[in-house]
Amino acid sequence: MIIGNYIVSFILIALGLGVLCTQKNLIKVVLGLGIIDYGVNLLIVSAGFNEGGTAPIYTISDLLNGTASTFFVDPVPQALTLTSIVIGACVDAMALAIVIMIKKRYGTVDADEVRRLRG
Amino acid sequence: MIQHFPVLSVMVLFFSAFLIEIVGKNEKIRNLIAFLAVTASLIMLMALIPTVMIDGQVISYWMGGWTPESGYAIGIGYEVDALSLLFALLGIVAYWLSCVYSFGYMKGKQNLGHYYTLFLMLAGSSVGFFLTGDIFNMFIMMEIVTFSAVALTAANTEKLTAIEGAFKYLVNCSIGSSMTLAGIALLYMSCHTLNLAQLASMLPGNMNNTTLMAFALILTGFCVESAMIPFHASFVDAHTVAPSSVSMILSGMVLKLGVYGIIRISYIVFRAIDTNQLQIMLTAVGTVTMFMGVTMALAQHDFKRLLAFHSVSQLGYIITAAGLCTGLGLNAALFHAVNHTLFKGLLFLCAGAVIHSTGTSDLDSLGGLSKKMPKTCLCFLVGAFSISGLPPFNGFVSKWLIYQAVYDKAVETGNFYYVVVVVTALIVSVMTLASFVKVLHSVFFGQLRKEHENVKEVPPIMLIPMIVMSLMCLFTGLCYREFDTVMIRSAVSAAFNNLGYVDSMMGEGYSVGSSLTGLFEGGSVFSYWDPYVWLVLFLMIFAASILCFLLMQNTVGRTLKDGQDYDSVYGTGDINVDFKGSTYESADPKEKYEVFFSGEKAEYSHAGGSDLFWGFKYNWHKYYEIMQGLHSGSVNDYSIYAVIMIAILCVFMFAFMH
Numbered sequence: 001m002i003i004g005n006y007i008v009s010f011i012l013i014a015l016g017l018g019v020l021c022t023q024k025n026l027i028k029v030v031l032g033l034g035i036i037d038y039g040v041n042l043l044i045v046s047a048g049f050n051e052g053g054t055a056p057i058y059t060i061s062d063l064l065n066g067t068a069s070t071f072f073v074d075p076v077p078q079a080l081t082l083t084s085i086v087i088g089a090c091v092d093a094m095a096l097a098i099v100i101m102i103k104k105r106y107g108t109v110d111a112d113e114v115r116r117l118r119g
Numbered sequence: 120m121i122q123h124f125p126v127l128s129v130m131v132l133f134f135s136a137f138l139i140e141i142v143g144k145n146e147k148i149r150n151l152i153a154f155l156a157v158t159a160s161l162i163m164l165m166a167l168i169p170t171v172m173i174d175g176q177v178i179s180y181w182m183g184g185w186t187p188e189s190g191y192a193i194g195i196g197y198e199v200d201a202l203s204l205l206f207a208l209l210g211i212v213a214y215w216l217s218c219v220y221s222f223g224y225m226k227g228k229q230n231l232g233h234y235y236t237l238f239l240m241l242a243g244s245s246v247g248f249f250l251t252g253d254i255f256n257m258f259i260m261m262e263i264v265t266f267s268a269v270a271l272t273a274a275n276t277e278k279l280t281a282i283e284g285a286f287k288y289l290v291n292c293s294i295g296s297s298m299t300l301a302g303i304a305l306l307y308m309s310c311h312t313l314n315l316a317q318l319a320s321m322l323p324g325n326m327n328n329t330t331l332m333a334f335a336l337i338l339t340g341f342c343v344e345s346a347m348i349p350f351h352a353s354f355v356d357a358h359t360v361a362p363s364s365v366s367m368i369l370s371g372m373v374l375k376l377g378v379y380g381i382i383r384i385s386y387i388v389f390r391a392i393d394t395n396q397l398q399i400m401l402t403a404v405g406t407v408t409m410f411m412g413v414t415m416a417l418a419q420h421d422f423k424r425l426l427a428f429h430s431v432s433q434l435g436y437i438i439t440a441a442g443l444c445t446g447l448g449l450n451a452a453l454f455h456a457v458n459h460t461l462f463k464g465l466l467f468l469c470a471g472a473v474i475h476s477t478g479t480s481d482l483d484s485l486g487g488l489s490k491k492m493p494k495t496c497l498c499f500l501v502g503a504f505s506i507s508g509l510p511p512f513n514g515f516v517s518k519w520l521i522y523q524a525v526y527d528k529a530v531e532t533g534n535f536y537y538v539v540v541v542v543t544a545l546i547v548s549v550m551t552l553a554s555f556v557k558v559l560h561s562v563f564f565g566q567l568r569k570e571h572e573n574v575k576e577v578p579p580i581m582l583i584p585m586i587v588m589s590l591m592c593l594f595t596g597l598c599y600r601e602f603d604t605v606m607i608r609s610a611v612s613a614a615f616n617n618l619g620y621v622d623s624m625m626g627e628g629y630s631v632g633s634s635l636t637g638l639f640e641g642g643s644v645f646s647y648w649d650p651y652v653w654l655v656l657f658l659m660i661f662a663a664s665i666l667c668f669l670l671m672q673n674t675v676g677r678t679l680k681d682g683q684d685y686d687s688v689y690g691t692g693d694i695n696v697d698f699k700g701s702t703y704e705s706a707d708p709k710e711k712y713e714v715f716f717s718g719e720k721a722e723y724s725h726a727g728g729s730d731l732f733w734g735f736k737y738n739w740h741k742y743y744e745i746m747q748g749l750h751s752g753s754v755n756d757y758s759i760y761a762v763i764m765i766a767i768l769c770v771f772m773f774a775f776m777h
Contacts, residue, residue: 013301017765020290020758029290029754036297044304077307080255084300087262094266095289098273101282115752116280117287117356119418 005046012039026102026109030095037088041081048077121170122178125199125250128163128211131156132243136236143232150222153235157215157242164208164246171204172609177623179252187625192314198252198624201613205453205606206379207249209460213372214242216464216584221364223580224471234274241267241368248376252624254306254337254388255313257380258299261344264376265292268369272361284360287353287754294761295343295350302336305329315388316624319617323390328773334389335772338381339765345377345438348408349760351431352750358427363471366423370430371464378437378456382449387617392444396775399536401442402525406540409435411746413550417557417732418743422470422480425558426463429506432547433459439540440521443528449611451520454603458513458595462505465588469499472577472585473562482558487567491574494582496563501589503559505596507552513596518548546663553732 012035019032053073062068103109135156143149170176178199185194199207218238225231244263251257269292273285307313309329310321322330346354358370381401385392392398412432419425437459440452472495473488474480489496505512508519522541529537576582595602613620622629736743749756 013297016297017294017758017762020294021755021762024755026286026754029758033290033293033297036294040297040300040304043301044307047304047308074311076313077304080304080307083255083259087259090266091262091289091293094269095286095293098269098282098286098289101273102286105279105282111754114283114286114754117284117359118750118752119747 002046002049002051005042005049009039009043009046012036012042015039024111026099026111026114027096029111030092030099033095034088034092037084037091041084041088044077044084045081048074050074121166122180124163124167125178125197126180126182128160128207129243129247129250131159131163132239132246136239136243139232139239140236143235146231149232149235153218153239154222156239157211157218160242160246161211161215164204164211167199167204168208171199172201172605175201175609175612177613177620179624187317190625190629192312192317192625195256196252196314196316196624197250198316198620199250200616200620200623201609202379202382202453203249205457205610206375207246209375209457210245210249210372211242213368213460213464214238214245216468216587217364217368220367220468220471220581220584223578224364224475225362229276230274234271237267237270237274238365241271241373245372245376249379252315253313254303254315254318258296258303261292261296261299261340261376264373265289265296268292268357268361268365268373271365272357272369275360275362275365277362278360281360284353284356287757288357290754291343291350291353291757291761294758294765295340298336298343298765299340302333302340305333305336309333314624315383316621319388319390320621320625320629322388323617326389326391328777330389331772331776332769334384334391335769336765337384339768341377341380341384342404342764342768343377343761344374344380345434346374346408346431347377347404347434347438347764348411349757349764351408351412352757352760353754355424355427355431355750356752358430359421359424363423363467363474366427367464367467367471370427370467371460374430374434375456375460378434378441378452381438382441382452382614386444386449386614387620390617391776392442394776396771398442398444400771400775402439402537402540405435405437405439405442406543407435408432409439409547410543411435413547413554414739414742415746415750416554417550418736418747420482422473422482422485422558422562423467425482425554426466426470429466429551429554430459430463432551433463433506436518436521436544436547439544440524443524445524445528445531446611446615447520447527448524449614450603450607451517451524453607453610454520454599455517457607458505458517458592461588461592461595462502462512462514465498465502465585465592466506468581468585468588469495469502472581475577475581476574477571482561484568485562485571486565487563488571488574489563490567491571492563492576494576495585498582498585498589499563500559501592503555505592507555508548509552511593511596513592513599516596516599518544542659542663542666545660546666549660549663553735557732 016032016034016036016039019035020029023029023032050071050073053071054069056072056075058068099109102114106114108114135152139149139152143152167178171178178197180197180199182195182197187193221234221238225234228234240263244260244267248257248260248264251260265288269285269289272288273282275281303313306318306329309327310318312318312321326334343350354369354374358366361369385397385401392401409432412428412430412435416425416428416432419428433455437452437455440448440455442448470480472492473485476492477485477488479485501512505514508514522544525537525541525544529535529541749760
């Protein structure tokens with residue numbers, strides 16, 4: 001059921017935000033960012049789904065003979081999801097690289113100790 | 120030919136970014152490529168001014184020639200109207216100046232090839248964000264801006280804390296862009312298009328629950344980008360620790376992405392700005408932001424951190440004015456957005472010059488630099504006068520327009536709320552001036568420190584951008600009428616002309632039969648220098664200063680009565696004020712300045728240059744205790760504020776705009 005996808009995607013987004021708010025370990029914070037991304041990706045890919053639709057892939061003969069199905073799954077959200085997955089992977093990689101540098105410079109990955117900029 | 124310029128101006132920046140990575144080992148070749156790329160982009164965008172700004176045309180460009188098919192936009196389009204072009208020009212001018220400044224400022228640093236690659240990617244993605252006509256493309260550009268900004272911030276090897284600022288910035292921006300993406304997904308579900316023009320022909324007056332939720336989420340994303348109140352904290356951290364040439368871009372330019380986004384979606388795409396509720400919400404968020412920003416700036420000891428809080432405050436002005444939904448209000452907002460980039464860029468460049476020469480940005484260990492660095496001091500004076508709104512500099516014109524716009528709105532609606540907004544704006548302006556008097560006093564005037572006796576003026580390559588920006592501040596202040604007519608007003612009319620926006624993108628006559636209901640009214644009411652308004656303004660200033668005076672009077676000179684214990688009046692507190700060198704990390708204003716009044720609370724108290732307004736800080740100590748506690752520096756706390764604000768915005772939309 002497609003409605004299940006929507007519910008799960010918003011649960012994932014809420015879960016990710018919850019991780020950001022409660023977890024002190026910076027690695028876990030990065031994982032929280034990832035979970036939000038997965039929730040959003042699930043939401044987008046569900047947006048284009050049509051129950052019983054075919055894949056939007058046609059051969060020339062299909063098009064010429066007019067036998068191509070007109071009821072297909074929307075391909076645009078799938079392209080958007082791919083883009084969004086790539087961007088999400090970049091964000092996670094960059095954030096983890098920064099956490100490594102924080103560990104090197106501060107000697108800790110605890111969010112309560114990584115707060116020299118404040119006030 | 121001219122319709123290819125928008126996409127070329129973005130491509131040349133991205134292409135050169137990767138070219139530098141390949142052939143940029145040699146410093147001269149690298150600098151040459153970066154300079155040529157930014158210059159080429161600048162020239163191409165300037166060539167669009169006659170067509171777009173003066174003739175009022177909209178340039179549309181479909182990638183790969185995929186024009187709309189039977190009324191549906193299937194390709195990715197670039198769409199340049201005067202609003203886009205104004206922001207794009209503003210951006211590329213800032214990047215050009217920052218690029219020239221970098222040649223001097225970053226000289227001798229390591230890994231400069233990567234610096235210029237990221238710098239050009241930042242430039243290309245911000246220009247692309249303004250010029251694109253596709254909402255998903257806007258999201259992608261926003262993400263590239265975030266990446267490059269984070270990497271540039273983290274690459275500052277001189278500051279140990281740079282990495283921390285970068286991490287907070289990344290987490291905060293990721294929350295914002297995830298929300299935007301969720302909103303875009305919801306929007307696609309109900310409209311099945313991503314093109315801004317086609318959305319603008321479907322959505323206004325036709326909102327359902329899904330699109331309302333999408334609007335709330337996308338607005339949240341752009342509020343994050345423009346550093347509105349609970350989202351500002353991590354931006355301030357990042358602006359403090361980035362290299363100054365990048366701070367200037369982050370503070371002056373990247374925050375404008377959010378401003379442009381808010382104007383674009385609320386004026387054109389959703390056109391929800393004509394509802395009273397959204398106007399009150401945006402002005403309220405803006406007003407709280409401007410007040411909080413300036414009061415926090417007064418308590419700062421770091422030069423760049425102080426400037427960053429002022430940026431937040433000025434962004435509050437811009438959003439307040441843009442939220443009014445009047446022609447004058449939007450005019451004021453755009454004018455102030457331009458001016459903010461100019462004067463804030465100038466101030467950050469001056470801060471960079473001070474850091475370059477002395478190696479420190481701590482206000483308490485600087486002083487008397489006006490003799491050693493007279494040109495920097497002069498440029499800083501121009502910037503400080505501009506941001507405080509003194510005539511004849513540009514800040515005066517745009518702040519004046521903002522007061523007048525809010526005042527007109529108050530008269531028009533008869534709502535007392537807008538009177539509160541205009542009085543707050545005036546008080547904030549006074550505090551801004553006070554804060555810059557403090558900076559001038561502690562950096563450029565006063566006594567020269569012994570360790571700074573051999574300080575030299577910065578090299579000419581760094582002075583040129585500063586002088587150019589000072590001249591631009593003066594120019595927009597003196598020739599405001601010409602500048603306003605050519606640049607700003609065409610952008611304002613573009614923002615109000617959403618029929619034209621749709622028609623030029625989707626084909627003539629497309630908007631007929633859609634749900635558009637005509638243009639906004641009152642788009643061209645201009646009356647500067649109305650003496651009647653002056654009089655009211657002075658009365659308001661008078662009232663505001665009496666209010667300030669009463670607030671100050673509250674505790675000044677209070678003496679302890681006989682038999683009254685000290686702690687029962689002021690509460691108990693730890694008397695050991697924490698001094699670490701010259702940075703008062705946890706110096707509580709209450710205890711620190713106690714010694715100047717009556718009871719000697721602190722055994723040793725040293726008032727540095729940044730403590731010029733100690734009386735104010737003393738009287739507001741409760742406020743500062745709360746606010747400094749809230750700016751705790753923990754990434755978890757900032758996420759909690761963000762989640763609360765997202766919840767507030769969503770609930771607000773469903774409660775009041777349904």
